[in-house]
Amino acid sequence: MKLNKVKIDNLTFSIDSKVICDGITINFKRDSFAGIIGPNGSGKSTLLKQIYRVIEPIQGKIYIDDFDIKNFDSKKLAKIMAVLPQENQSDFDYTVGDIVLMGRFPYHSIFDSSCPHEEDNLIMREYLDLVGLKDREHRFFKTLSGGEKQRVLLARALAQKSNLIVLDEVTNHLDIGYQYKVLEILRKLGLTIIAAIHDLNLAMRFCDEIILIDEGKVIDIGEPRAVITEKVLRDVFRVNARIVEDEDTTVINYISSYY
Numbered sequence: 153m154k155l156n157k158v159k160i161d162n163l164t165f166s167i168d169s170k171v172i173c174d175g176i177t178i179n180f181k182r183d184s185f186a187g188i189i190g191p192n193g194s195g196k197s198t199l200l201k202q203i204y205r206v207i208e209p210i211q212g213k214i215y216i217d218d219f220d221i222k223n224f225d226s227k228k229l230a231k232i233m234a235v236l237p238q239e240n241q242s243d244f245d246y247t248v249g250d251i252v253l254m255g256r257f258p259y260h261s262i263f264d265s266s267c268p269h270e271e272d273n274l275i276m277r278e279y280l281d282l283v284g285l286k287d288r289e290h291r292f293f294k295t296l297s298g299g300e301k302q303r304v305l306l307a308r309a310l311a312q313k314s315n316l317i318v319l320d321e322v323t324n325h326l327d328i329g330y331q332y333k334v335l336e337i338l339r340k341l342g343l344t345i346i347a348a349i350h351d352l353n354l355a356m357r358f359c360d361e362i363i364l365i366d367e368g369k370v371i372d373i374g375e376p377r378a379v380i381t382e383k384v385l386r387d388v389f390r391v392n393a394r395i396v397e398d399e400d401t402t403v404i405n406y407i408s409s410y411y
Contacts, residue, residue, distance in 0.1 A: 157182045158203070158316065158346065163212035165198055172198045173209070174368040180361075185338065185345045187359035189352060189380070191389055195368040196348040197238055200320050203346065204235040216316065230258035234309040238320035238348075243294035248285065248304050251293050252276040255311030279307035282337060284330075298325035306334060310341070319347040323354065352389075356380055356402050364388065377402060 158180040165173040172195045180186050188196050201207045203214055205221060214221045216232060224232070234255070244251055256272040268276075280286045283303040288296065293304060302325045309317060317338075323331040331351070335358040338345055349355040355362060355376060362379040364371040366388050372379045377395075385393045385404065392407040 157217050158344065159215040160199075160203070161213045161215070163199070163202060163209050163214065165202060165207065165209050172368050173202070176212070176365075176368075176370055178363055178370060178373065180344065180346055183342055183344055184360040185347070185358060186361045186363060187347055187349045187355040187376070188363045188365060189349055189355055190365035190371075194365045196365055197320055199365070200318055200346070200348055201237075204233060204237075204318050205229070206237075227258045230312060230314070232314055232316055234312040234314040234317045236305055236309045236317070236319045236322055238324065246293055247289065248280065248291050248293055248296070249273075249276055249289040251304050252280060252307045252311050255308040258312060275311050275313070276307075279310045280304075282310070283307045283334070299327060299330060302326055303330065303334070314343075316344045316346070319345065321348055321350055323349070323351065352380055352385075353404055356404070380404070 158178075160176055160178045160180075163173050163176040164171065174195075176195075176199060188199065190196050198207070202209050203221075216224075221229065253268050253272055253276050256268060256275065259272075260269075277286060277289065280289060283306055285300060285303055285307065288300065288304070293301065296304065302322070306322065309319075319338075322334060322338075326334060331354060335354060338347075339358055347359075349359070359376050361373065362376045363373050364379050364384065371388065372384075380395070382393060382395055385391050385395075391409045394405045394407065396403050396405050
């Protein structure tokens with residue numbers, strides 16, 4: 153059963169009386185790339201952490217299709233949802249191949265002595281190839297550059313074969329070429345993607361839908377060009393900028409910032 157439509161209903165979270173997510177309600181579309189944008193401290197990462205159950209909301213619910221995520225055990229949820237969090241640059245003492253194979257654990261029992269199966273190895277190599285690291289399979293993860301580590305961790309998430317993937321700043325540590333390559337890969341996979349994105353030009357180019365958050369509240373939801381406007385750049389992100397459009401691209405031309 154393909155579960156990948158996500159609904160957030162009146163989600164609220166606070167720390168030490170400071171409200172970080174304030175009654176957030178969002179319906180994420182199936183098989184769509186949704187980008188969550190907002191200034192630093194607006195609540196983007198906190199929202200995502202509630203979706204993938206690292207923290208629990210004070211009130212409100214999160215549904216995948218019509219199922220409350222609280223009712224999924226960890227293994228079932230991992231088959232439905234893959235995650236690439238922001239704080240993810242540990243120096244694991246494993247090979248690259250072993251790191252990617254960790255994405256296959258939800259499909260096996262701890263008593264399965266034949267792991268990894270040949271199918272798992274094929275999937276591992278498929279996604280290493282997809283992220284441009286097929287020649288790194290036997291390298292130790294800790295010897296890689298920051299950008300290579302990020303791509304390995306993305307391959308691990310994709311190896312879960314989930315229909316829903318949650319990404320927090322997936323382009324961290326990547327040079328501009330691989331930022332575009334990774335987002336192009338994700339768009340072509342036909343998954344339901346929920347991603348916090350820092351680079352607004354990337355958000356406009358690759359996202360189907362934008363959710364703008366500021367001070368823990370949803371300010372706007374819609375197509376990228378409808379949400380990311382010069383007024384929003386000025387009022388929310390505190391920058392003077394022009395949005396330049398031609399037949400192929402829409403680009404933000406940043407002029408200056410102010411506070």
